[in-house]
Amino acid sequence: MIEKLSKYSGKEDSFEMFHQASLCTMEVILQCAFSGGEMSEQTKNEYVEAVKRIGILLVERNFNPLYVLFTAIYNLSPGGREFLRLCDFVHYTGGSIIKRRRQELERDPEILAEKKRLDFIDILLMARDEDGRGLTDLEIREEVDTFLFAGHDTTASTLSWALYSLAQHPHHQDKVREEVDQLLAGREEDTIQWEDLHKLPYLTMCLKEAMRLHSPVPFISRTVTEDTVIDGVHIPEGSYIGIHLYALHHNPDIWGDQHMEFDPNRFHPDRMKDMDSHAFIPFSAGQRNCIGQNFALNEEKVILARLLHKFTFDLDPARPVEKDMTVVMKTRDGMWMKVKSTGQTAD
Numbered sequence: 280m281i282e283k284l285s286k287y288s289g290k291e292d293s294f295e296m297f298h299q300a301s302l303c304t305m306e307v308i309l310q311c312a313f314s315g316g317e318m319s320e321q322t323k324n325e326y327v328e329a330v331k332r333i334g335i336l337l338v339e340r341n342f343n344p345l346y347v348l349f350t351a352i353y354n355l356s357p358g359g360r361e362f363l364r365l366c367d368f369v370h371y372t373g374g375s376i377i378k379r380r381r382q383e384l385e386r387d388p389e390i391l392a393e394k395k396r397l398d399f400i401d402i403l404l405m406a407r408d409e410d411g412r413g414l415t416d417l418e419i420r421e422e423v424d425t426f427l428f429a430g431h432d433t434t435a436s437t438l439s440w441a442l443y444s445l446a447q448h449p450h451h452q453d454k455v456r457e458e459v460d461q462l463l464a465g466r467e468e469d470t471i472q473w474e475d476l477h478k479l480p481y482l483t484m485c486l487k488e489a490m491r492l493h494s495p496v497p498f499i500s501r502t503v504t505e506d507t508v509i510d511g512v513h514i515p516e517g518s519y520i521g522i523h524l525y526a527l528h529h530n531p532d533i534w535g536d537q538h539m540e541f542d543p544n545r546f547h548p549d550r551m552k553d554m555d556s557h558a559f560i561p562f563s564a565g566q567r568n569c570i571g572q573n574f575a576l577n578e579e580k581v582i583l584a585r586l587l588h589k590f591t592f593d594l595d596p597a598r599p600v601e602k603d604m605t606v607v608m609k610t611r612d613g614m615w616m617k618v619k620s621t622g623q624t625a626d
């Protein structure tokens with residue numbers, strides 16, 4: 280990503296941050312969970328675009344009761360046909376990663392013995408129940424799809440919105456950069472090490488505040504499994520309810536009247552200790568909360584630290600950013616940014 284952004288350094292041309300961030304986070308999840316699962320740049324581009332469109336189509340479907348109630352009718356509509364075509368492509372891509380890894384393991388079963396730790400795809404392929412039965416191809420593919428989607432789109436959104444807020448507020452951006460520069464001062468390489476992750480408190484506060492302000496997953500939904508009363512309202516068993524994380528993160532009773540302002544100090548440890556544990560839940564909470572939470576936060580810290588060490592980020596004033604609340608918080612017409620090199624050369 281650094282290499283790609285370097286081409287724009289100091290130029291008048293702006294670039295679309297969401298796309299660059301998605302390519303980067305896609306590569307990260309492939310490297311970390313899928314044994315480096317190779318994917319050509321073109322497939323990566325197509326995959327990222329397909330997931331983006333699927334998110335938009337899913338939300339659009341909800342605005343037509345006919346499409347919500349009758350899947351067969353939706354499937355015949357132009358949106359439904361596009362949705363099915365894109366799902367086929369996404370499934371095919373996930374399937375290809377599994378097939379390739381299966382073949383590698385069949386060819387050379389010793390690869391696993393040489394690995395220090397099995398990654399996600401190896402665990403799925405090797406899993407056996409007490410009767411020695413493994414997961415079916417479909418079961419494995421469904422897990423792979425969830426991880427590929429959940430593991431890249433959310434992190435790309437978080438990264439983009441964090442950089443957006445930092446570009447809007449140069450003094451916060453400078454403060455984060457000072458913190459990173461101090462951490463890396465005197466080192467030959469500017470890679471972030473495991474033990475560095477807790478030495479970036481201001482960056483972490485900015486990251487959390489960006490996740491509050493922009494809520495990368497703006498809403499989740501649940502089916503109520505038993506009759507429930509919330510604030511005096513009876514919700515019958517079987518109801519489908521939406522839980523609006525974006526609204527929760529903008530509740531003036533909790534965040535004050537300035538809830539639309541980017542204020543990283545809200546997440547100062549002294550202030551956080553009095554906060555209700557459910558006031559800020561960008562990863563959801565309870566039984567089905569995000570299993571990638573720690574991974575995601577660490578990934579964001581590493582990428583942000585390295586990018587801010589190398590570049591200053593500005594928004595392109597000619598291309599205003601407008602939110603688009605799909606399954607993941609996106610923008611209507613992209614997030615166009617400009618970068619300038621900070622002059623740091625080590626890598």
Ligand code: HEM
Pocket residue numbers: 425426429430431433434437495496499500561562563566567568569570571572574575576
């Ligand atoms: C900043 C990035 C991320 C955010 C904001 C985020 C947010 C969430 C949220 C809100 C949920 C709950 C969805 C629901 O209740 O319907 C969830 C679930 C999940 N996330 Fe994440 N996530 C992020 C990164 C990741 C990463 C990197 C991975 C994988 C490595 C991942 C894997 C999952 C999985 C597998 C689930 C489903 C868990 C279950 O249903 O039991 N997420 N995520």
